[in-house]
Amino acid sequence: xxxEPNSEEPQSEERPKRPRRRRLLPTWRMALGAxxxxxxxxxxxxxxGYLLVDIPAPNTAAAAQNNVYLYSDGTQLARDGEINRxxxxxxxxxxxxxxxxxxxxxxxxxxxxxVDVTAMIRAxxxxxxxxxxxxxxxxxxxYVKNYYLGQEQTLTRKTKEFFIAxxxxxxxxxxxxxxxxxxxxxxxxNSYGIQAAAQAYYAKDAADLTTAEGAYLAALLNSPNxxxxxxxxxxxxxxxxxxxxxxxxxxxxxxxxxxxxxDMTFPTPGPAKPPTGLSGxxxxxxxxxxxxxxxNDVLSERQLSRGGFRITTTIDRRKQxxxxxxxxxxxxxxxxxxxxxxxxxxxxxxxxDPHTGEVVALYGGVDYTRQxxxxxxxxxxxAGSTFKPFVYAAALEHGAxxxxxxxxxPNTVYDGTSGxxxxxxxxxxxxxxxxxxDADYGKIPVSTAMNxxxxxVFAQMGVDVGPEKVKKTALALGLPERTPGVVDAHASLSLxxxxxxxxxxxxxxxxxxxxxxxxxHTLVKEIVQDGEPVRVPEPPTTQAVSRAxxxxxxxxxxxxxxxxxxxxxKAAGRPAAGKTGTAEEDRxxxxxxxxxxxxxxxxxxxxxxxxxxxxSLYGAGGLARVNGADFPSRIxxxxxxxxxxxxxxxxxxxxxxxxHRVPKASPDPSEDASPDTDPTQVTDEPDDSPTLxxxxxxxxxxxxxxGARGPAPxxxxxxxxxxxxxxxxxxxxxxxxxxxxxxxxxxxxRDRADERNDRGHGDKDRRGHREDDGxxxxxGGGNDKGTxxxxxxxxxxxxxxxxxxxxxxPRPTPTPSGATSxxx
Numbered sequence: 001x002x003x004e005p006n007s008e009e010p011q012s013e014e015r016p017k018r019p020r021r022r023r024l025l026p027t028w029r030m031a032l033g034a035x036x037x038x039x040x041x042x043x044x045x046x047x048x049g050y051l052l053v054d055i056p057a058p059n060t061a062a063a064a065q066n067n068v069y070l071y072s073d074g075t076q077l078a079r080d081g082e083i084n085r086x087x088x089x090x091x092x093x094x095x096x097x098x099x100x101x102x103x104x105x106x107x108x109x110x111x112x113x114x115v116d117v118t119a120m121i122r123a124x125x126x127x128x129x130x131x132x133x134x135x136x137x138x139x140x141x142x143y144v145k146n147y148y149l150g151q152e153q154t155l156t157r158k159t160k161e162f163f164i165a166x167x168x169x170x171x172x173x174x175x176x177x178x179x180x181x182x183x184x185x186x187x188x189x190n191s192y193g194i195q196a197a198a199q200a201y202y203a204k205d206a207a208d209l210t211t212a213e214g215a216y217l218a219a220l221l222n223s224p225n226x227x228x229x230x231x232x233x234x235x236x237x238x239x240x241x242x243x244x245x246x247x248x249x250x251x252x253x254x255x256x257x258x259x260x261x262x263d264m265t266f267p268t269p270g271p272a273k274p275p276t277g278l279s280g281x282x283x284x285x286x287x288x289x290x291x292x293x294x295x296n297d298v299l300s301e302r303q304l305s306r307g308g309f310r311i312t313t314t315i316d317r318r319k320q321x322x323x324x325x326x327x328x329x330x331x332x333x334x335x336x337x338x339x340x341x342x343x344x345x346x347x348x349x350x351x352x353d354p355h356t357g358e359v360v361a362l363y364g365g366v367d368y369t370r371q372x373x374x375x376x377x378x379x380x381x382x383a384g385s386t387f388k389p390f391v392y393a394a395a396l397e398h399g400a401x402x403x404x405x406x407x408x409x410p411n412t413v414y415d416g417t418s419g420x421x422x423x424x425x426x427x428x429x430x431x432x433x434x435x436x437x438d439a440d441y442g443k444i445p446v447s448t449a450m451n452x453x454x455x456x457v458f459a460q461m462g463v464d465v466g467p468e469k470v471k472k473t474a475l476a477l478g479l480p481e482r483t484p485g486v487v488d489a490h491a492s493l494s495l496x497x498x499x500x501x502x503x504x505x506x507x508x509x510x511x512x513x514x515x516x517x518x519x520x521h522t523l524v525k526e527i528v529q530d531g532e533p534v535r536v537p538e539p540p541t542t543q544a545v546s547r548a549x550x551x552x553x554x555x556x557x558x559x560x561x562x563x564x565x566x567x568x569x570k571a572a573g574r575p576a577a578g579k580t581g582t583a584e585e586d587r588x589x590x591x592x593x594x595x596x597x598x599x600x601x602x603x604x605x606x607x608x609x610x611x612x613x614x615x616s617l618y619g620a621g622g623l624a625r626v627n628g629a630d631f632p633s634r635i636x637x638x639x640x641x642x643x644x645x646x647x648x649x650x651x652x653x654x655x656x657x658x659x660h661r662v663p664k665a666s667p668d669p670s671e672d673a674s675p676d677t678d679p680t681q682v683t684d685e686p687d688d689s690p691t692l693x694x695x696x697x698x699x700x701x702x703x704x705x706x707g708a709r710g711p712a713p714x715x716x717x718x719x720x721x722x723x724x725x726x727x728x729x730x731x732x733x734x735x736x737x738x739x740x741x742x743x744x745x746x747x748x749x750r751d752r753a754d755e756r757n758d759r760g761h762g763d764k765d766r767r768g769h770r771e772d773d774g775x776x777x778x779x780g781g782g783n784d785k786g787t788x789x790x791x792x793x794x795x796x797x798x799x800x801x802x803x804x805x806x807x808x809x810p811r812p813t814p815t816p817s818g819a820t821s822x823x824x
Contacts, residue, residue: 002112014165017023018638022697023355026423027142029648031753033248034200040660042117051724057095063305065081065085065086065087065306065307065308066079066080066081066084066085066086067080067304067307067308067310067311068080068086068309068310068311069282069289069311070310070311070313071312071313071315071316071317071320072312072314072315072316072358072360072525075315075317076199076288076397077285077315077317078277078282078283078285078286080275080277080278080307082288084191084192084193084196084200085183085184085191085192085196086189086193086196086308086310086630087183087308087529087530088177088183088194088206088296088780089194089530090176090179090182092195092205092206092207092531093179093182093194093206093209093212094206094207094211096210096214096215096255096256097194097206097209097211097213097214097217097218097252097486097715098178098182099250099253099255099256100211100214100215100217100218100246100247100250101139101182101214101217101221102178102183102253102385103215103218103246103247103249103250103252103253103255104215104216104218104219104221104222104242104246104249105142105221106122106138106139107249108172109138109139109140109174109251110332111179112138117246121569130424139177139181140181140416141179142185143177143180143184144180149302155696164506165201165688168481169178181361182194184193184711186224187200187201187221187224187384188200188218188220188224188225188227188228188231189201189224189228189231189272191400192686193380194217196627197217197220198213198217200268200272200273201213201216201217201269201270202269202270204305204588205637207266209227209576210267211256211260211264212247212264212265212266212328212582213246213267214247215250215268216239216243216266216269218246218549219239219243219245219246219641219702220226220287220567222242222489223415226239227239228267228269228272229268229269229339230269230270230271230272231272234288240266242421245265245275247261248261252354257550257656269725270762273436274555277369278368278369279360279366279367279368279369280324281324281363281364281368281395281410283321283364283369284313284362284365284374284375284376285362285364285366286366286375286615287368287377287803288362288364288376288377288503288523289372289523289524290304290310291377292522292523292524293311293524295693296535296537298524298527298537298751299502299527299534304382305335305483306682308530308798309527309528309534310526310527310528310530311524311526311527312526312527313523313524313525314358314359314360314522314523314524314525315359315360315361315362316360316643319351319360319361319643320360320361320362322361322638322639322642322643323349323362323363323639323643324363324519325638325642326564326636326638326639327347327349327363327635327637329638330631330634330638331345331604331621331631331634331635332366334620334622334631335620336622337472339608339619339620339622340619341615341616341617341619341620342620343607343614344606344607344608344609344617344620345604345606345620346365346373346375346377346379346380346604346605346606346607346618347363347365347602347603347604347605347631347635348363348364348365348375348376348501348502348602348605348717349362349363349376349502349601349602349635349639350362350363350376350503350506350600350601351506351599351600351601352506352507352510352521352526352598352599352600353510353597353598353599353637354510354511354513354519354521354597354598354599355514355596355597356519356521356539357507357510357519357520357521357522357539357541358521358522358523358525359503359506359522359641360598361600361639362376362503362642363376364699368449369632371609373607373612375603375605376503377500377501377502377503378501379483379484379499379500379501379504380484380499380670381487381499381582381588381603381605381614381615382496382497382499382583382587382588382593383496383499383500383567383581383590384496384497384581384582384583384584384586384588384589384590385453385458385494385495385496385498385500385579385580385581385582385628386505386579386580386592386601387474387494387495387496387498387581387583388450388453388458388476388494389450389497389509389556389579390470390473390498391461391462391470391494392408392446392461392553392556393473393477393512393549393550393553394465394469394470394472394474394548394732395408395464395474395550396408396409396553396661397473397546397550398465398466398473400461400464400466402414402464402466403423403464405538408446408461408464408465409446409660409662410445410446410447410552410556410662410663410664410676411445411447411660411663411664412445412446412766413443413444413445413446413459414443414444414446414449414456414460414461415442415443415456415457415460416432416435416440416442416443416444416449416452416456416457417440417441417453417456418435418438418440418455418456419433419434419437419441419456420432420460420493422463423460423463423804424463424491425463425698425768429458429463429491431491431492433455433456433459433495434452434455434456435455435456436455437456441454441456441457445638445663445664446461446556447556447559447663447664449798450556450557450559450560450564451559451563451564451565452564452580453564453565453579453580453581455495455754458495459491459494459495460694461492461494462493462494462495463494464489467489467490467491467493467494468489470473470489470493470494471486471489472507473494473545474486474509476518476544476545477507477508477509477511477512477518477544478504478507478510478511478520478521478544479498479500479504479507479508479543479807480500480504480507480520483498483499483500483504484498484499485497485498485499486498486500495531496581496583502602502603503521503601503603505590505592506521506592506600506601507520507521508600509578509592509594509599509601510594510599510661511544511545512548512553512554512557512594512599513554513577513594513596513597513598513599514550515547515550515551515655516543516544516545516549516551517541517543517544517547517548518541518542518543519541520539520540520822521539524536524537524741528686546653546657547655548656548657548661548790549657551654551655551656551657552654552656552657552661552662554577554652554654555656555662555663556656556663557578557579557593557663558575558576558577558652559663559746560577560578560580561576561577561578561593565579565580565592565627565629566579566580566593566628566633567629568629568630568633568634568637568751569591569633569635569636569637569640570637570642571634572595572636572637572638572641573639573641574595574640574641574644574649574650574755575595575596575649575650575651575652576594576595576640577589577593577594577652578593578594578636579591579592579628580628580629580633582626582627582628585616586601586616586617586618586625586627587605587614587615587616587617588604588605588606588614588617589604589617589626589627589628589630589631589632590602590603590604590628590636591628591632591633591636593636595644595650596650596651596652597644597647597650598640598644600636600639600640602631602633602635602636602639603630603632604617604620604631604635605617605648606620615692668775685707688811692816696777741768
C-alpha cells in the first residue's frame with residue numbers, strides 16, 4: 001500500500017476586505033434621467049403657466065385718458081383728469097420717432113421673441129442676490145407692465161409679465177404692441193404717452209416732431225427725470241450722451257443717414273411748466289362745455305369721465321383773451337383789499353356770434369381753482385332792466401295796445417310818474433313801482449322811457465301786454481324755460497325779477513341782433529375719439545320773432561346807447577344797441593348789448609366768499625353804488641373794441657316795419673361809425689315778416705305804414721285831459737264808434753292818428769321835461785326804484801334801474817284790483 005506523503009502545504013495569510021465605495025457622481029444614465037425629469041417639470045410648469053395666466057383687463061390708470069379741449073383754432077385750451085394721456089394711432093407718430101424709440105429700447109423688436117430670457121434670468125438672479133431691482137425687458141414686456149400689470153419689480157410680477165408677453169405676442173401684431181407702448185410709457189413732466197410728451201416738452205403734437213426731437217423723447221424713456229435738461233441742467237451732458245446713443249443706433253440700423261446725423265443739433269426742450277389743469281378760465285370753460293354736451297345729449301357724464309375725447313370748442317382764443325383783459329383792466333384793477341365790499345365782487349360774461357350761435361368768449365371768474373361757481377352760467381342773480389327790451393318786443397310782436405287802445409310803439413306816450421298805480425285788466429291794482437331816486441318824468445314816449453329805464457312805464461306796459469306774452473317772447477328769444485322767475489309769469493317779470501345767466505341773456509340778445517332769427521348757442525365745433533369723429537348736431541335755427549319786431553326793438557336800444565343809460569359803451573367805437581340793468585339792493589349790475597356781429601352780456605355780482613350769500617355792492621371799486629353804466633358797460637366796451645379790432649365797422653340794417661316803429665328823435669351817429677353811413681340807418685321798406693294781429697281782433701296796421709295824414713285827432717287824443725295817458729279805460733267815443741261800426745275798416749287810419757298823437761306828446765314832453773334828462777345815474781336819467789311790493793321803499797341806487805324783487809327770492813306779484821289771482 002502506498003503511502004501518501006505526509007506533507008503540509010503552507011497556508012497563505014488572508015487580506016482584509018476593502019469596503020465597497022458608493023458612487024458620488026451620477027452615471028450618464030442618471031444624469032440623462034434627471035435632465036429629462038427637469039425638462040419635463042419645466043415644460044409642465046411652462047404649460048401650466050401659459051394656460052393659467054390669462055391676458056388681464058388693462059389696469060385703471062393705464063386705460064385712463066384725459067379729455068383735451070381745444071380753442072376754435074385747434075390750439076390746446078385745457079385738459080381734465082388726473083392722468084395726462086391722449087391716445088393716438090401709430091400712423092400719427094412720425095416714422096423717425098418710432099425708430100428712435102426702437103433704437104433706444106429694443107432694436108430687434110420686429111425680429112425677436114416677445115421676451116428676453118437671458119436678460120430676465122440675469123435680472124432675477126441679481127434680485128435674489130440682493131443687488132436691487134433689475135429690469136431686462138423687451139418693449140413687449142414693458143408694454144405688458146405698463147398696460148396690464150403694475151410698476152412693482154417682484155418675481156411674481158416678472159413671472160406674470162413673461163407669460164402675458166408670450167400670449168400677447170402670439171395674438172396681436174408688433175405694430176399694435178408698439179402703439180400701445182408709445183401710448184402708455186411715462187416720459188416725465190406728468191406726461192404719459194408720446195402725444196402728451198410732445199406737448200409737454202415741445203408744445204406741439206406728436207405728428208409734428210422732428211427726428212432730433214423724437215430722439216430726445218426716446219432718450220427720456222430710460223430715465224425721464226434724470227434727462228430733463230430744463231428741470232435738471234446739471235445733467236445735460238448725460239442727456240446729450242443718451243441722445244447721441246439713440247441717434248447712433250438709428251444710423252447703425254440703417255434708419256438714419258450719417259450725413260443727416262452729422263447735421264443735427266440738440267433740440268433743447270421748452271421750460272417745464274407747472275401743472276395748470278383747470279386753473280384760470282380753463283375750468284369754467286370746461287364745465288360749460290361738459291354741461292352743454294350732457295344737456296344736448298351729445299355725450300353722457302359717464303362717457304366724459306372715461307376720457308379720450310378731443311373736443312374742439314367754439315371759444316376764440318383772441319376774443320377770450322380780450323375778455324379776460326377787459327375784466328382785469330376795467331374791474332379787478334380797481335378793487336382794493338382795504339375795502340371789505342371789494343371782496344364780494346364777482347364778474348361773469350358771455351359773448352356769442354349771433355349768426356352762428358357760437359360762444360366765442362366766456363368769463364366765469366378770477367380762477368376756477370379759487371372761485372368754483374361759474375359766474376357766466378349761474379342763474380341766481382336778477383337781470384333787472386335788461387329784461388325791459390323783452391317787454392317791448394312782446395308788445396310789438398303781439399300787437400299789444402295801451403289801456404285806451406293805442407298801438408304800442410316807440411312813440412306811444414306813457415305816464416312816467418314815480419309811484420303811479422298800475423292799471424290792470426280789471427282796474428287799478430295795488431302795485432305802485434317807483435323810479436330810481438323817485439324821479440318823475442311825467443308823460444314820455446316809450447323810447448325815452450327805455451333810454452332812462454323808467455320803471456313806471458314798463459310796469460304798466462307789461463300789464464298791457466300780459467305777463468304770459470312777455471314770458472312767451474322771452475322764451476322764444478332764447479331764455480330757457482327753467483330760468484328762475486320765468487316759469488311763473490307775474491307782472492313784476494317786466495322789471496327783471498327773473499334770474500337768467502349771462503349765457504342765457506347773450507342768447508336772447510343775439511336773437512335780436514340777428515333780426516329775430518334765433519340760432520341756438522353752441523360751445524362745440526368738433527369731437528374726436530380714437531381718431532373717429534363723434535356726431536355734433538348743428539344748432540337749430542328758428543324765426544323767434546318777426547324781423548320787424550327785432551329790428552324795431554334794436555332801433556329803440558340804439559337810443560339807449562346813444563343818449564341813454566348805456567352811453568358808456570360808445571367807447572367801443574362800434575354801432576351798438578343794448579340795455580343796462582341792476583338787481584335789487586345793488587346786488588348785481590348788468591350790461592347786455594350787441595353790434596351787428598357780436599352779442600355780449602356782462603354782469604358784476606356781489607357774493608360773500610365764505611357763506612355764498614348775495615351781497616350789495618354799495619361802495620365797491622370806490623363807487624357810491626355799482627350800476628350797469630359803470631363796470632359792466634366799461635368791460636363790454638373794452639372787450640368789444642378789442643374783439644372786433646381789425647374787422648370792418650358794420651352798421652345795423654334795420655327793417656322795423658315802417659317809420660311809425662322808429663323813435664321820432666333818432667339818435668345821432670356814433671362818433672366812430674363809418675363816415676358815409678349813419679349807424680342808426682333804417683331801411684324804410686316793408687320786409688317779409690308776417691303781419692301781426694292785435695289782441696282785440698281788429699286788423700293790424702301794415703308794416704309799411706308811412707305815417708301819411710289821416711283824420712285829425714280828437715281834442716281828447718291831443719290833450720288827454722283825464723290824465724290817464726293810456727292807463728285808463730278806452731275812450732267812450734271810440735267805443736261808440738266801434739259799437740255802431742262807423743269806423744269799420746279804418747284801423748290803419750286810427751294807427752296813423754295815434755302816431756300823430758304820440759308825436760305831439762313826445763315833442764311836448766321833450767320840451768317840458770328836458771330838465772329831467774340829468775336825473776339818476778348810469779349816465780342818463782332815472783332808475784328803476786319801486787317794486788311790486790317794495791317793503792322798505794328803497795331803490796337800489798344804481799343810477800338807472802332796479803328790479804322788482806330781491807335776489808334769489810322773487811317777491812309775489814300783487815293781484816290787480818278785481819282779479820282773483822296774480823296775472824299769469
